[in-house]
Each structure stands twice: as C-alpha cells, then as structure tokens.
Amino acid sequence: MEKVKIAIIGAGPAGIASAIEAKANNIEPVVVLEKGETVCSTIVKFYKPGKRVDANYREKDIKPIGICSFETETKEEFLKRIEDWINKWKLDIRLNSEVTEIRKTDEEYEIFVKDKPEYLAEFVIIAIGIFGKPNKPSYSIPxxxxxxxxxxxxxxxxxxxxxxxxxxxxxxxxxxxxxxxxxxxxxxxxxxxxxxxxxxxxxxxxxxxxxxxxxxxxxxxxxxxxxxxxxxxxxxxxxxxxxxxxxxxCLGGTTPESFLRRIGINFDEKGNPLIDEFFETNLPKIFLVGDIAFKQGSIMKAFNSAHIVIKRIKEKYLST
Ligand SMILES: Cc1cc2nc3c(=O)[nH]c(=O)nc-3n(C[C@H](O)[C@H](O)[C@H](O)COP(=O)(O)OP(=O)(O)OC[C@H]3O[C@@H](n4cnc5c(N)ncnc54)[C@H](O)[C@@H]3O)c2cc1C
Missing domain, CATH: 3.50.50.60 (FAD/NAD(P)-binding domain)
Structure with a gap:
C-alpha cells in the first residue's frame, strides 16, 4: 500500500483546492483520487457548453479566504483555470480511482480503490460532492x-x-x-x-x-x-x-449517505453528516469539504472549506 499524508477523495473544486492548500503549506505527500476520467467531472458533465459559472452562485459576495478564487466566467475558462492550477501546483491526481471504502487501522486510514486497499493515509479529506446521485421525484418514472x-x-x-x-x-x-x-x-x-x-x-x-x-x-x-x-x-x-x-x-443531488455511514461517519437527526466548525467528522482526521459539507454548496464555498480544513490540520495536528 502506498503511504500518503493526506488522501483527498474527489477531484472537483473542493478536492483540488484542498490539494493546493496542502501543497502551499508543504504538507506532503498528497494524493487526489478521482473516480471519473477527468477532473471536475460534475462540471464537465452537468454544465452545458459556454455556461456562465457564477462566483456568487447562491449568496451575494462570498469572499475568498484561501488561495483559490475566481471571477464569474464560462465553463471552458473555469476548467482551463483548474488545469493551469493543477500544472502550477504539480498536483498528484489519480483518475479512474473510485474510493469504495475507508477503514481505520491503528494509526492511519486504509483507502480502498475499487474494493482493493491501495493507500494508507494519516488524514482523509472527502470531497465527493452530491451529484453522483441526482434527486428524483417521489412518484415512479415509467x-x-x-x-x-x-x-x-x-x-x-x-x-x-x-x-x-x-x-x-x-x-x-x-x-x-x-x-x-x-x-x-x-x-x-x-x-x-x-x-x-x-x-x-x-x-x-x-x-x-x-x-x-x-x-x-x-x-x-x-x-x-x-x-x-x-x-x-x-x-x-x-x-x-x-x-x-x-x-x-433539476432537483439537485443527494448526500451519498450510505458511503459515509459505511465509513462510520455520524449523521444528525435531519440526515446531515455531523461535522464540527472545522469540517472534521466524528472520525478524527477525516474531514468533509465542498458540497458534501454544506446544505447549499457552491464553488467558492468549496474553495473556502478547503482552506479552513488545511489550516486546521496544520494547527491542530502538525504544529510541534
Ligand atoms: C448544473 C449546475 C450548475 C451549477 N452552477 C454553478 C455556478 O454557476 N457557480 C457555482 O459556484 N456553483 C455552481 N454549481 C454548484 C457547483 O458545481 C458545486 O457546488 C461544486 O461543483 C462543488 O464542488 P465539490 O468539489 O464539492 O463537488 P463536485 O464538483 O461534485 O466534485 C466531486 C468529485 O468527486 C468525484 N467522486 C465522487 N465520488 C467519488 C468516489 N467515491 N471516489 C473518488 N471520486 C469521487 C466526482 O467524480 C467529482 O469529480 C452548479 C451545479 C450544477 C449541477
């Protein structure tokens, strides 16, 4: 098994921003595991060509607090920006790597890719978004x-x-x-x-x-x-x-609850995963970032949550 400091699950805006923030803080090695054939597969798949990517998507004026930020631009410009960041920060992204299980060992977490244990990570950042499973209406669709x-x-x-x-x-x-x-x-x-x-x-x-x-x-x-x-x-x-x-x-997506429950993450009575103000779950050193951590997510919120998580890892666990 490959040993890493941080395993980031999902290469959408939240996962990529987490990897950038980690690199900028000299936390290494960091690997980003992405189930799709491309990074940002939600954006690639769900945004139509030329779509306006709003910087203030749901709320007015969300101020960037970390390294990653953008102004409203097109889908293609945004994806180019992400590609440039990946090259600039030399991110280690492994495509076609769907994480199916995360298990606690004594000191670390074992990360299973397609049901095989492949990585041992001290920290895990889950950035898998909610669009793997679009919401459907309650009535059946013939x-x-x-x-x-x-x-x-x-x-x-x-x-x-x-x-x-x-x-x-x-x-x-x-x-x-x-x-x-x-x-x-x-x-x-x-x-x-x-x-x-x-x-x-x-x-x-x-x-x-x-x-x-x-x-x-x-x-x-x-x-x-x-x-x-x-x-x-x-x-x-x-x-x-x-x-x-x-x-x-167009009913949004659903938190991949069964995946998170299988890992051992607790939920509140409303069905939201339990996290503290720094996005840490009940499992120490496992964090949620991006859409999976918010009721109403957006790219800027995803970027900001990545900043908070890496800052927290540094201050709580890595400062000597
Ligand atoms: C049609 C549409 C339009 C939108 N327009 C805007 C907009 O204009 N502005 C804005 O700010 N927001 C917009 N949003 C919302 C925005 O796309 C999300 O808030 C943002 O993508 C969240 O980033 P994320 O990294 O948390 O999740 P995602 O972007 O969903 O990324 C999650 C990644 O994790 C991967 N993944 C999932 N499961 C696994 C697994 N088990 N193992 C490994 N990888 C996995 C996925 O393949 C994906 O690449 C829009 C959303 C939609 C659907």
Missing amino acids: EELKNKVFFEPPLEIPENKKILVVGGGNTAAEVACCLCEVNDVYLSYRRPQFFRINEINLKNLEEKEKQGKLKLLMATDIEKIEPYNEKVRVYFKDGKEDFYDLIYY
Missing part, C-alpha cells in the same frame, strides 16, 4: 419514458419540443432559459415564488417570461407522469393535465 425524462441538464439543446423543466433552483432556471430560445418551455415549481436562485438567473427568467419565451408554472406540484402516444402526460396535483415531449428534472 420505463417507457426513459428517453424523454432526464435528471441531468442537457449538454445538447433539443429543438422545437414542448418541454417541462421541474425545479426551483439555479440549475432549473438556467436550463429553462437556455432551452426556451428554440423550444416551447414550461417551468414547474412547487412554491409560489423563487427563493433559492441568484439575481442574474431570476432576472433572466423574468425577462424570458415577459418576452413570451417561457411560461412559469408557480405553485404547481406533479402527481404522476405517464407515457401517452409519443408524449409524456403530466398530472398535476390541482387536477390539471398537460402533454410534453421532454421533461428535465
């Missing part, structure tokens, strides 16, 4: 609809379709706005008002609605969906029905 109903934003934009987007967050807003240029788009949200989306997305939605490019179906809840000829028949809880060619659910 098998026949699998080519018409999606749980990820489209990377290629369909044309001339009647489309229902479901959700009330930034992703739903962005998906609806980009689809509505060449499609007939409806956005269904359970609440009477948006409250989770940022100013730019709210403005865009309102403009598109004014221009008649999309229809907002506020305070609507779906009861069930069924196949109907070549369409999706949607039954709303208020008794209304409509037919769509495609549905995109």
